[in-house]
Structures are given as C-alpha cells and as structure tokens.
Amino acid sequence: MAEPVPMTPFGAQKLREELARLKEERPKISREIGVAREHGDLKENAEYHAAKDRQGMVEAQIKDIEDKLARAEVIDPTKLSGDRVRFGATVSVTNLDTDEDIVYQIVGADEADINEGKISVSAPLARALIGKSVGDEVVVNLPAGKRRYEIAEIAFK
Numbered sequence: 311m312a313e314p315v316p317m318t319p320f321g322a323q324k325l326r327e328e329l330a331r332l333k334e335e336r337p338k339i340s341r342e343i344g345v346a347r348e349h350g351d352l353k354e355n356a357e358y359h360a361a362k363d364r365q366g367m368v369e370a371q372i373k374d375i376e377d378k379l380a381r382a383e384v385i386d387p388t389k390l391s392g393d394r395v396r397f398g399a400t401v402s403v404t405n406l407d408t409d410e411d412i413v414y415q416i417v418g419a420d421e422a423d424i425n426e427g428k429i430s431v432s433a434p435l436a437r438a439l440i441g442k443s444v445g446d447e448v449v450v451n452l453p454a455g456k457r458r459y460e461i462a463e464i465a466f467k
Contacts, residue, residue, distance in 0.1 A: 314383040316397050316431055321421030322384050329375045333369050339365045378420065387415070390466040395439040397431050402463035403439070406447065411462065416440070433460070 346358035387398030422423045422430035440449040
C-alpha cells in the first residue's frame with residue numbers, strides 16, 4: 311500500500327483547487343491541438359508539438375495531484391494539542407548561533423513555503439524538531455553547515 315501523504319485542511323483545499331484549475335485546462339488544450347492540426351504537416355508544426363507537450367504536462371500534474379489526494383491524511387492542527395512537536399505544530403525556535411527567534415509551522419510537502427514560515431515535514435529542521443519539547447536543543451545539519459536551535463514554544467493553531 312502506498313504511504314499516506316500528510317497535509318493540513320488548507321493544503322488539501324489548495325490541491326483540490328489546483329486540480330480543478332488543471333481539469334478546466336483540458337478542453338482548451340484539446341482545442342489548441344485541433345487548431346494546430348488544421349495547419350497541416352504535423353512533423354514541423356511547432357504549435358501542435360507545444361500543445362501536445364503542454365497536454366502531457368497537465369495530465370501528469372492531474373495524475374500526481376489525484377494520487378496525493380487519494381492518499382491524503384488530512385490533519386487539522388486546531389484539533390491537536392500536546393507538549394511535543396509533531397505534524398501541524400507551530401514551533402517557535404531560537405537560533406542559538408545568531409540569537410534570532412523564528413516561527414515555523416510543520417506542514418505537508420506541497421504546502422511548504424518558507425516565506426510564510428511553513429516548512430515541510432520532511433525538511434531537515436522539521437525532522438530534527440519532531441518529538442521534541444519546549445527547552446530542548448536540536449542540532450541540524452544544513453547545506454550551509456550545522457545550526458543549533460532551542461525550542462521556545464509549541465502551539466497547535
């Protein structure tokens with residue numbers, strides 16, 4: 311059996327919206343292929359090949375999103391509680407090397423956005439934080455080198 315894909319309700323909704331948008335593109339692409347076909351010789355018809363390529367990419371994206379939604383394990387952080395970091399937690403950490411305070415929410419891979427403070431559950435920092443409590447120190451090996459963080463707060467919101 312395929313592994314479940316953890317995501318928040320927000321992440322699941324974003325995927326459903328993207329799936330609907332992609333499915334709306336299908337008829338447009340089919341029309342583009344039909345128009346390009348009318349231009350004659352398909353071997354040297356750039357419009358035809360571009361439309362076919364786009365159709366292939368859209369179909370692959372649809373298949374990927376449908377697979378993720380079929381395996382989705384939607385976890386609502388507002389219904390969680392506890393004193394340990396886990397999926398959905400909003401974690402305040404202090405970078406012990408720079409004394410900078412940072413807040414991250416641990417979310418599914420498709421909803422991660424560092425600019426919004428959302429990191430993937432599979433990211434090195436998230437993996438290091440999972441299972442830890444307030445006051446715990448974690449050391450994370452990042453491409454830029456080792457970073458040390460202390461967990462200041464854990465919230466589920």
